[in-house]
Amino acid sequence: MSSIDVPANVEEHADAILRVCSYHRRDFDLVVVRSRPHDMRLVQGSLRAAFETLPTAELGILGRLPAELMSIVLRGLDVRSFFYFRQVNRRARVLSTGLWEYELVSKHALEGLRGLLRAELAHCFTIDDLYRTLITDKCTTCGAFGGLLFLFTAERCCFECLQSSAHYRALPPSAFAKLAKISPSRLKRLSGLSLRTVPGIYNMMERPVRRPKYLIFEEKAIQTLLGIRAIGEDSIRNLRSRREQSDQRFMTATAYPYYSLENAKLERGVSCKGCQVRLELVHGDLDHRDQVFSTRGFLFHFSRCVETQHLWAESKGGTRTVKEPELTRRCGYFNQLGSDGRPA
Known part of the structure; x- marks a missing residue:
């Protein structure tokens, strides 16, 4: 900007x-996926630090890689695999903790990391994906400032677009299957990703909402199923004419600040x-x-x-x-x- x-x-x-x-x-942050401050404090220290004792074991054949190549490998690991690697031994912990991109994400964007892990989507994105979104301030849809991370795609979005843009529609698998006239088992096998929802407020008035166990990213599911001709145009019309439960959109995003490389400042x-x-x-x-x-x-x-x-x-x-x-x-x-x- x-x-x-x-x-x-x-x-x-x-x-x-x-x-x-x-x-x-602050109400925009509270209505989407979030963690309790106490839980955040408990994990942030361990995520941002290596062990105090020096490493004694090596990493086998990986240990022969030059530092530059090792960094490339780590940046290319999906988030879940990255954390598995951190648990291998102390040397792996030192290497992963020292990665610049991870250092910034674990310090400034912990809600994004936790959000993907809790939504069971951490295997779909890399630390580098989260880093690139962290240093970008614009909503992918409208270009205004975006203070949220859309978990299905790890892209930045603004609150207005999350509420109103057709791009961010999400449905429970059962509702999608019924409208698309496809069996739930076939939908699960063919559509790919689903997001596991977690407890939260999800509306401005703090009223209890019905929370499905999983949600499907409608746009991606339609593209996938159309591509293999598992659904037709009538199914798409049924899906897009369905009245949404807007609370479910809030179950797919979390607060995500912007880090400016220009002045090393964090903006929410x-x-x-x-x-x-x-x-x-x-x-x-x-x-x-x-x-x-x-x-x-x-x-x-x-x-x-x-x-x-x-x-x-x-x-x-x-x-x-x-x-x-x-x-x-x-x-x-x-x-x-x-x-x-x-x-x-």
């Missing part, structure tokens, strides 16, 4: 502007407080209020958002606390608010 032209006077006060005028939509995405102010005062655009920006994207937006500039002016250059909407103060996570952000 460095190509975004941010005015010099805005760039000069960037940190203070972000602190006063933006907020992170921010939203605009001024857009919430406009929504409450004049019933503005709800979709615009929900937009998530990178740091530079927000600074560019700030230079054009009148309400946000008013907040900045009230703060006297970030030196005074300003009154802000309840929704932004709570980082979006307030289930007693209506759709406009006001108390219901």
Whole structure:
């Protein structure tokens, strides 16, 4: 996002502007697949460190490879195999822990690693796949800032596209089989991947949802079955006309921050407080209020958002606390608010 032209006077006060005028939509993180903070703390230390004692055993024929080739081999291992390799011995642990891509992913994107492992999709992607997504900030579908990882493809997406784009449709295998007029056993044999769901909230109002044991990535399954002529056009029409349970889309993604190689900073995405102010005062655009920006994207937006500039002016250059909407103060996570952000 460095190509975004941010005015010099805005760039000069960037940190203070972000602190006063933006907020992170925590509710977007909580409604998708996530781990309990306690569980994360328990595993992160062991994932990021090798054993204190020095290695004594070798790696057999693998130990003869030059360091550069060994790194290529490790980057090419799928995530599940990579962790199996880490368990071989201390030398394997040292080599895998020292891999630059793994170091960044295990430090900044642990939810992605855990999400793939819990969804039983870790054998489909490499550490390098997760690393490349980590250092890319754009949603694959729309090009806006994307703060989520779509587990079926390990690609970055934004919350809006996850909710609305046909690309991210997911169905339980039983529903897919019925609509496609194919037996469940044949579907399982031919369609390939399925995602194992895990317990979670999966809706903004924290209401209990029916969680199927597995989900199928509709787009990929249709492509595969069409390619071998296992289904026809009538099956596709049935599938695409089915009304979705939107909660199931949230079971296929997890929060995934962006790591900037340019300045070595981590970004989780921010939203605009001024857009919430406009929504409450004049019933503005709800979709615009929900937009998530990178740091530079927000600074560019700030230079054009009148309400946000008013907040900045009230703060006297970030030196005074300003009154802000309840929704932004709570980082979006307030289930007693209506759709406009006001108390219901």
